Amino acid sequence: MLSTLSPSLIHFFLLVVGAAILTDPATATDHIVGANKGWNPGINYTHWANNQTFYVGDFISFRYKKFEYNVFEVNKTGYDNCTIEGASGNWSNGKDFVLLKKPGRYYFICGTGGCSNGMKVSIVVHSLPSPPSASISATKHSESTKHANSAAAEVTAGRLSLMVVCRALLVGLVSSIVMG
Numbered sequence: 267m268l269s270t271l272s273p274s275l276i277h278f279f280l281l282v283v284g285a286a287i288l289t290d291p292a293t294a295t296d297h298i299v300g301a302n303k304g305w306n307p308g309i310n311y312t313h314w315a316n317n318q319t320f321y322v323g324d325f326i327s328f329r330y331k332k333f334e335y336n337v338f339e340v341n342k343t344g345y346d347n348c349t350i351e352g353a354s355g356n357w358s359n360g361k362d363f364v365l366l367k368k369p370g371r372y373y374f375i376c377g378t379g380g381c382s383n384g385m386k387v388s389i390v391v392h393s394l395p396s397p398p399s400a401s402i403s404a405t406k407h408s409e410s411t412k413h414a415n416s417a418a419a420e421v422t423a424g425r426l427s428l429m430v431v432c433r434a435l436l437v438g439l440v441s442s443i444v445m446g
């Protein structure tokens with residue numbers, strides 16, 4: 267009985283676990299600006315940004331000499347003109363992690379003069395890619411930022427029910443092994 271049932275059971279079990287892992291937010295990426303060159307003058311960060319794909323939930327992080335440089339989040343005017351008036355955020359720890367919460371375009375510049383020497387970076391953050399079709403329908407609405415909170419609750423509920431299904435499958439597998 268085990269030999270005829272278990273391959274499809276195991277296959278389904280792996281599918282369910284795979285879907286749960288793929289929708290896990292723990293897979294967020296930390297995009298280190300400038301990679302091993304960090305946040306410094308004389309680097310083309312457009313070039314760096316073109317080689318990255320940013321998703322909601324990822325981090326962009328800046329590594330630089332504290333007190334010498336810093337980071338301001340500005341709008342397009344601030345980016346084009348190297349001005350920090352009306353900046354929506356600033357960081358100055360020398361190792362700063364910025365969570366990318368929403369899709370859209372972001373602009374970051376250095377506020378200590380480095381901007382005119384290339385210390386500016388603009389990125390586009392994408393919505394999370396749609397989960398594979400094997401996944402639960404509860405994640406369907408996650409693209410809508412308006413309903414992000416209720417979608418998150420639905421996803422959590424979906425993952426909870428996945429856990430319940432996984433446990434039931436495990437119990438089924440173990441008991442069929444024991445009985446077989």
Ligand SMILES: *[C@@H]1O[C@H](CO)[C@@H](O)[C@H](O)[C@H]1NC(C)=O
Binds near residue numbers: 310
């Ligand atoms: C930086 O690189 C981008 C794309 O690689 C290029 O279009 C741009 O002209 C460069 N900027 C400078 C100041 O060299």
Ligand SMILES: *[C@@H]1O[C@H](CO)[C@@H](O)[C@H](O)[C@H]1NC(C)=O
Binds near residue numbers: 314317
């Ligand atoms: C782009 O990124 C990949 C891996 O992230 C790296 O191997 C490659 O050298 C990068 N290319 C450029 C032009 O920076």
Ligand SMILES: *[C@@H]1O[C@H](CO)[C@@H](O)[C@H](O)[C@H]1NC(C)=O
Binds near residue numbers: 343
């Ligand atoms: C940006 O700077 C340019 C000249 O560098 C100036 O003509 C323009 O008015 C500035 N824009 C803003 C919004 O300050």
Ligand SMILES: *[C@@H]1O[C@H](CO)[C@@H](O)[C@H](O)[C@H]1NC(C)=O
Binds near residue numbers: 341342344351352
């Ligand atoms: C950017 O912010 C500044 C200061 O708040 C404002 O004057 C300017 O119009 C804004 N530019 C854009 C493109 O939103």
Ligand SMILES: *[C@@H]1O[C@H](CO)[C@@H](O)[C@H](O)[C@H]1NC(C)=O
Binds near residue numbers: 353355356
């Ligand atoms: C930097 O951010 C803090 C809040 O985190 C704010 O109080 C301060 O005014 C900002 N500084 C500038 C120069 O925008």
